[in-house]
Amino acid sequence: MRTAPILGRFRGGYVAPAVLLVAGLLYAPFLWTAYLSLTAYDGLADPEFVGLRNFTRLFDDPALLTSTRNTLIWVVGTMVLPVGLGLLVAVLSYDIKGGAWFRVPFMLPYALSGAGLGMVWSPILSHDGIANLLLGTDTAYMQEAPHNTIAMLLVWTWQQLGVNTLLFVVGLQSIPKAPIEAARLDGASGWSLFRHVIWPLMRPLTAVVVGLALVAGLKTFDIVWAMTQGGPGRNSETLAVMMYRETFVATKYGYGSAVAVLLTVVAGLASWLYLRRQVNG
Known part of the structure; x- marks a missing residue:
């Protein structure tokens, strides 16, 4: 006792x-x-x-505006493209014969690291690369902003599509059969069935997937550094790349730490607001 x-x-x-x-x-x-x-x-x-001198200098730095803009593009893009396309592939391949084999090609790119993605796609998207050769164009995909950020975002989508598809397939498999069968008996099918029955039942998993995409977009570093190192100039830099450049390339550890603190605060605040909305919503 x-x-x-x-x-x-x-x-x-x-x-x-x-x-x-x-x-x-x-x-x-x-x-x-x-x-x-x-x-x-x-x-x-x-x-x-030196007190707040680093933060004062940071908010006067033109590179901060560029890095923030690119980071926002990454956040929105990672929350829309890999998640949305992953859900689409999962739904289309879930209830068909051989659906698992249909999903295999989407899973393979996930085995590549950010550096590996850079090695594969940099030659393809270069000015004299395979993309321009096949399309018969003369586009500088990686030279102009924000086109270079959008191009890298599409490469990121190619890699992340498979894992998001897998997560949504797991979510579909966990849905109880009874509500779906009852909706079908009432005449629901196709888009109506998905919108009014399947999608609401998948909301908890979707919240997790979107939350992971939000954090991934805010801390994007490896693929940008591998493909452009934030350039040309600094026009494709994200906040994470700016932090790395100032700290380890320019050896301005105090200034780089200020960028790191800003990024941490932004990521923490965004995550808190998102989770709060999910709980209250």
Whole structure:
């Protein structure tokens, strides 16, 4: 009878390792980054405290406007294209014979990393690449903004389409059969069946998929760095690429940390607003 109170007394000790792990891997690095954002630091000399000077300079930097614009394009694009097309492929291939084989080609690109995507698609989209050769055009896909961001977004969609399709197929498989059969008996079919029965039942999964796409769009880095390194100039830079460039290329650790703090705040606020809407909606 005394076992439960004894266990309750030590319950803090059970969660302590997990709390310490999270604090060490997440909170401590963020606090250190937040501190560096208030300093002038080149990675060699001791950090020199400068207050909010880095943030003042950041909001006066023209590159911030370009990076923010491109990041917004990525956020909207990743929430619409891979998610929407993934849902379409899942629905069209779900209830047909051989549907699993139909989905295989969409899954294969997901095995590539961001660097791999850059190696595959950069030659294709270059000025004298395969795309212009096949289409008989003379388009500089990767030279002008925002066309280069849109081109990379389409490449990202090609990679992410398969995993979103798989998630939606799992969601379709988890839907109870009874409501669908009842709707069919009432005459519902096709778009009407999907809109009024299947889609509402898939809402929890859709919220998760869209939320993952939101975070992925905000932190886009690898594919941009692999294909353009934020260029030409800095016209395809995202906030994550700007953070990397200022920190590790220009060795302005204080300024780069300010960009990192801004990106963290934006990502956290966007995620909170999205989750709040899902809970209240």
